[in-house]
Amino acid sequence: MIRNRSNENKLEGYILTPQRQIVLEEIRQCGRLLDAKELYRLVSQRDATVSLATVYRSLGLFKQLGLIDEHRLGKSQCCYELKQSLEHQHMICDRCGKVTEFETPLITQMVQDLKQEKGFTIDKIELCVHGTCRECQDKSNE
Numbered sequence: 001m002i003r004n005r006s007n008e009n010k011l012e013g014y015i016l017t018p019q020r021q022i023v024l025e026e027i028r029q030c031g032r033l034l035d036a037k038e039l040y041r042l043v044s045q046r047d048a049t050v051s052l053a054t055v056y057r058s059l060g061l062f063k064q065l066g067l068i069d070e071h072r073l074g075k076s077q078c079c080y081e082l083k084q085s086l087e088h089q090h091m092i093c094d095r096c097g098k099v100t101e102f103e104t105p106l107i108t109q110m111v112q113d114l115k116q117e118k119g120f121t122i123d124k125i126e127l128c129v130h131g132t133c134r135e136c137q138d139k140s141n142e
């Protein structure tokens with residue numbers, strides 16, 4: 001059973017533009033702390049139309065959405081990484097860019113099993129589910 005939490009969550013309705021998706025994708029692929037300028041350098045290699053301002057705006061939005069964690073290093077430098085949560089994962093609609101949180105007992109079960117059977121404690125799980133949301137499926141069926 002998968003419980004869709006979108007109705008009780010502020011994530012509902014937020015749109016990930018293609019540029020923002022690239023920014024998020026780079027944060028995910030990098031897998032370590034990045035500051036905005038470093039991130040901009042990586043992103044601009046993939047899409048030269050993305051500006052530093054877009055990177056800053058995207059980071060602000062991702063923070064608001066709870067997709068990333070911000071770490072302050074010193075006075076002016078902030079670093080970012082993808083937020084890891086064992087409680088919920090994210091589904092991203094590749095057509096409209098909507099981000100929806102979901103939780104599934106399968107993951108909870110896996111965390112428990114790995115601990116019991118292998119003695120392994122899980123701190124983070126990276127799972128990004130891409131696909132097509134119900135609204136977009138309905139639209140293409142019309």
Ligand SMILES: [Zn+2]
Binds near residue numbers: 133134136
């Ligand atoms: Zn959609």
